[in-house]
Amino acid sequence: MVFQDPYASLNPRWRVRELVAEPLVEQRLVAGAGELAARVAGLLQAVGLDAADMHKWPHQFSGGQRQRIAIARALASQPEFLVLDEPTSALDVSVQAQVLNLLQDLQHERGLTYLFISHNLAVVRHVSHRVGVMYLGRVVELVDQPVLFSPSTAAQRHPYTRLLLDAVPDVRMRGHPRAPLQGELPNPLAPPRGCAFHPRCPLANARCRSESPALRPFNGAQLACHAAEEGRLG
Ligand code: SF4
Known part of the structure; x- marks a missing residue:
């Protein structure tokens, strides 16, 4: 798991070495101190940090570097599947791009599967292969990324997905009529009857x-959505 805010997810009283080594120690994945240090050094280098950084404290790093430490910790036990909970939303935009590119490189190198949680559609477009759109805790649409962002299939999207896509600012959409999302978000603990x-x-x-x-299933x-079933979409 990689959490949203690297300023909160790293224990400020632990050095980087202890933070990254914790999964290795807890799961007894290394034999001795020498192997432990070598594994931590390798993990730090894999995320673009220096092996000597293991001796530093979290407060000595920027937000992007801290998120790299969190990613190194998540990779320590050599998982095949990672849950990334808005891993870039607390970072500056330029740093966001660096962390997203790092995640993509690691995915290709290590054959990882990500469950990437985000409310930023530009980020979703950049990182995802298949997208689940959620409303009030339920998946309302499952769609391949190229289809989700294709203007030619926009009319086949779920009404909520369509409103989300309409809300993305785009300079090429001057003069394009937009439908603002009406009403307030209902209480998720007591969602409306029928379709929430x-x-x-x-x-x-x-x-x-x-x-x-x-x-x-609907067009791939x-x-x-009842409207999809009843032929009322579009
Ligand atoms: S089921 Fe009805 S209310 Fe729900 S998204 Fe479809 S058309 Fe709208």
Whole structure:
């Protein structure tokens, strides 16, 4: 797991060596102190840091460097699957790009699978292969990344996905009419009956207010939407 805020996820009282070594020690993956130091050095170098950085404290690093330390720690036990919870949202935009490129390089080198959680569609477009769009804790659409961002299939997207895409600022979209998202976000602990999106959906009908839509195949994607089933999308 890599958490959102590297200023909060690294123990300020531990040196980098202890932080990165923790999974190795807890899971008894190394035999002695020498092997431990070598593994930590290798992990730091794999994320673009110096092996000597293991002797420093977290406060001696910038936000991007701290996130690299968190990634090194996550890789310590040689996982195949990583959960990345908004790993760049606390960073400056230029540093975000460096960390995203590092994650992509590591993915290619090590054959990793990522579950990448983000609310930033530009980041989603850059890193993802397949996207699950969630509303109030439920997946409302599962779609391949190129299809999600293709203008030619925009009319086939879930109504919530379409509103999200419409909200992305784009200089090429001058004069393009946009539909603002109506209403307030309901309480996730007591979501509306039927489709949870119906109070805000421009395509809602009586069925949407009473029956929860299941995720079903639709034109190469999967949508949880009655309008898709009834041919009312687009
Ligand atoms: S099921 Fe109905 S309310 Fe929900 S997204 Fe589809 S059209 Fe809108």
